[in-house]
Structure formats: C-alpha cells, structure tokens
Amino acid sequence: MRHFDAWVVRDPYSIWHYYATGQRWKDTQQPLPVPLPLHPKQPPDLLLPPHPPPPEIRHMIWGFVFGADTLHLVTVKDKVRHVRCNSASPSLTQHRHCCPTTPARWRVSDSRVQGHSDGLLYPHTHAQLPSSLSDGNVALLRTCRAIHAEAATTLYAQSTFDVDDLYTFIAFAQSVPRAALSSIRRLTVQWMPVWTPLTGQDHKGSIYAHTHSDVLWLQFWAAVASLPALRALKLSIDLGRFTGTVTGGGAVLVAGQRIPLVLKEPWLLPLLNVRGLEEFELAVTARCDVAARGVIEGDLCRDAGVLRDQLRAVMCSRRGVPLGALKELGLDVDGVWLRALEELGEESPVRRAGPRLAIMA
Template identity: 55%
Template structure:
C-alpha cells in the first residue's frame, strides 16, 4: 500500500481509472483527469489566470480603499467597533471545551468617562457576568445547576456551547493581505480573561508570533486549591492536571513572552471563610514579595498598569477578621509587584535568576 500511495503522488494521471481505495472514478471526472483539465499546473508563460472571471487582489475594490478605511472595516467586522482599542476594549473569556480553546464575548460594556485609564471590569467580577464560563473547580459547593463534577474538563456548564461567541473571524481567511492587515486588530482590541492556566498556555502556543505580540490586556482569575511553589502538589488529586508548580511556572513564562502586553490584572479567589468558635476557617495564602508563588510573576516586564484583587466569600462574623488581615498585606504586595512588573523589558533582576546587562567597553588599538 505504501508503494501504491507513492505512485499516486508521483503521477496521478497514470492510474486515472480508480480511486486509491479501489473504487472507480466517475466518467466525468475520468475525462477531466485524462485530458489533464484538473490537477494541471498553470502555464508559467501565460500571465492570464485559468479562469478569466477571477480577479487578482490588485483589482479588488475593497483593497483599493485607503488604508485608514480598511482598518476601520476590519475593526468593525472583528470587534463590532471601529475604535475598540482606545475607547471600549471587548472582554473575551477564554474557555476550554472538548479539547478546543474557544471564547465567550462578555456582554457587559465599559461605561466610564475616563478613557485615558479605563478600569478593568473583569478583575473583580469573577466571571459572574457570564455564569456559564467559570471553571468547575471555582464552583464552591459543587451543586450549582449546570455544572458537572464528574468530568475533568475545566469548563463543563451545559449551556456553554450555546454561549460561545460567533465572532466573524473568517475575514482573516480571505487572503494573506487581509490576514496581515487585520490579524493584530483582534488581539489589540481585546481584553483576554482566563481562569484556567493550561487554557491560556494552549491558546498562546497556537498563535502566530505576530498575534502573540499583539495581545495588550490580560486578566487572570485564579483560585488556589493549594499554595503554589510550596511543595504541596498532590499527584493523585483530580486537580493535579490544573494546579501544579510546573503549570504555574509555565503559565507565567507564557505571559512573559507576550512582547506587547501592557495591562495585567490578577484576581485571587480564596473561596469561602466561615467563623468557627473564636477563629476563622478558610484557605489562606501568604502575601509578600519573598513568597515562592510570587517568584514566577517577576518574569513579566514592560507593563504600564498592573492591578491585584483578592476576593472571598465570608459570613458576617468572618468578614471583619479577613479584611483586617488582607487589606494591608494585599496593598503592599500590589505596590511591590507594580514596581517590578512595570520596569522596562531590557532591565533584568537577579531575584528571578538573571543578571543585569552591563555596558561593555570597546577596546581599540
């Protein structure tokens, strides 16, 4: 069978009577193959296309428009807004569904008069704006209607398939010229919101270098099952494939490779806190620049804005205790991370295992 396939690839006309499966071609197809009317290369000496009714890109009326108008058209088709980058960036919730990376366009709009420094609407919403998009391990009691705890997929809401965005990205498949002109618009004009680490890693690895470098905004919704980088990995846990030290490091390495990233938001969802006797029970995570889970974040550079939010569900008695413990620590960590992450990308630091670049002397004779 190997030699038969090779024969077909070398000369498809030598056995024009049959399919590779042994079935006979239709008579009309056999005639076309026999006359070499199909699968025939274009004559290099001829400057006219095979089909006279087809037009080249230089004859397309759409591509004859000025570049500014074409950019407005691409923006409107891909983002439903002619100027989404500066006024109203759309929020795209990345989800993993049946092994594929999809997204849900958030319906909530940004209503702010301060367009020079718009807030991040996805930082503290925890995807409550789109209840079908949170990962299943972020559902607290496991009995929320629509979610399933029997599957290992991160996003399992039964209504999620009907909520997926129908963004018209087919425009990028028209021709190479349109793809080159419009590819960066979709990523520059969007704020990507992710609550599963592997989902974003797979998403970033599937992008071209140009698209990866066009991402400007990213929001990370993270619920620590256990504290990263503390040696608490549980190999036998069902969360082992979504919460591990290796995955935590890989995620921030992927974020550090986004050369155009300027806005980063990190939202830590600590879950539920309840008052028990004279104390409070709940998942606590240490906040400090020297903590092990903070180290991988320091690989990111070149930001213009960084924000940190910590959310938790507390009863009335536990709320005051949790707020008194977290407000000061979270504020100090946010300021420290801003100082590091907003440095230029050329400046490296020894705290992340790299040396700073030094100017070398030019020695001449």
C-alpha cells in the same frame, strides 16, 4: 420541393455546412471575440479597483468589525474557544458573573451558577457553554489569506483576554500564530488557588494535577512574560469561602485557605519576570461569614494593598532588567528563583499538539 430547396440554401446548419471545404456561408460567419490582455502585475480594472484603500483605512475597518470586547477563554473538549463578554465593563471582583456559563467548575461554589459536571476533566463543563461560544465577528478572517494575515493582529491587539485556568492559557499560547500572540495588549487573570504553588504542596496523584501544579504555574507566567506587546495586566485572586465562630476569647477562623501575600514568597517569583506594563491591578477576594470577616478582613486588605504596590513597581519597570536588580526591595531573588527552577526542572506535562481552534480557525 420548392420549400425544401429554400431550407437547404438558407439554413446555415444544413448539410452544406459539412461539405469537404469546411467553410460556412459568408452571411453566417461571426468574428471571434478578442481576449483581454492580462498581466499578473497589472490586472484589468474590471477585476480590481484602481485605488484600493490605504492600510490605515483598512485597519480602521478591521477595528470597527472586531471591536474592543472582553473574550473569556474556555476549554471545550480539548479545544480552546472563547465567549465574547456581554458586559460593557466586567468587574475584576465578580469572577465572570457577567457570563455565568464560562467560569471553571472549581471556581463555582455558590448557587448562582449551576450546570457544571464533575464527571469531566475539562475545566469548563457548563451544559449551556457550547451554545454560548462566539464565532460571529471572526468569520471575516476566513474570507481569504490576505485578510487573515492583515486583520488577525488587529483582533488580538484590541481585545481583552480573560483567563481563569492555567492550562487553557498555556494551550492558547501554543496554538495561535506567533504574530497574533505578540499583538496581545490586555490580559485579565482570574485565579483560584487550590494550594499555594511552589511550596511542595502539589502531587501528581491529585485530581487537579492537570490544571493546578507547580510546573503549570511556572509555564503560565513564562507565557505571560513572553508577550512583548502586553501593556495592561489585571490579576484577581479568589481565596474561596471562609467560616468562623465566636468563642469566649473572640472570633476565630474555622475553615478557609489563606496564601501568604508577601512578595518574597516563592509562588510570587514567577510574576516578577513580567515587565514593561503600563497598568497593573490586583484584587484579592474571599467569601466570609460575619465571624470570619472580622478575623481576616483587616489583614487581607493591608497585605493585598502592599503587594499590589510592590508588584506594580516591578511589572511596570522597563524590560530587560535582571532579577538581581530587584534586591533594593529586600529580596533574595536570585537564590530562591534558581532553587525553584532546579526543583521543578522536570519535563512539562502540557501536551504540545497541533493548532487548535482558538480565536480564529
């Protein structure tokens, strides 16, 4: 019984704790911790550094994280994704040979790139493309909304976007935020014409109608012209394969599709709306055998050089100059442009959807 009395007296959690007084033994009472004063405008020093880095330092950090790489835009299952180029300086005339899984399937006409499927409507159907998609560096944008709002524009401003499909870029322009889209400074367009746009050769029943049409051609260059920060544009036109034969009268062209490389042609008029560039490059390529090369090489090089200089003079002019002011180049711009818009004033077949997974979630 002696030991029981000692336990009852000394144990603070004994039955004495539950008496009606509601008081515990004095030697067991501990003062409650005092809460730290919190103010929404002045968080405690333990939660926030007293001197956060200035915006200039933070933008330098974002620049080192994202880099200044080339991003190949692709369409995978109706979503716009990208592949970060594994080449330091991809060539404008190589047509995405630096990343062999990214070219659209209609641009692959040799044995160097295999794995595309002709049974899908998507332009990029390489079997290994899903495993090649890039998402590592942009994971930082998903950290919080503050980093997303501040760093997203740095990603778009430093990267060079490479597109080889009209529909892909139109969907990309409709899916990303306006602030990010307005930060794009460098764009590379690699285009393979199935037919010459704005000449009445397309038709809605074609299997290429969802990616090659006059309406998409106008919408594509309207989206490019709406980029206010665009400063460098590279255009590569891949004419495909040409074959020729040698007859008694010399070499003649047997197969191959040529498009007129003259600035007054209707298919080039949408490009004239792009202004304010600091750099413009044009490359026209074709795969030819010996006979076909002797037929088209001289004319192709001459016409491409003249067209490059004319487009550079227009696109590198200041913004806001009306098309009518280009008449010094000998073009009836207003008449042809208005007729083209009237003939193609139908509703766009591009489906406007919600935001898709592009460069960021």
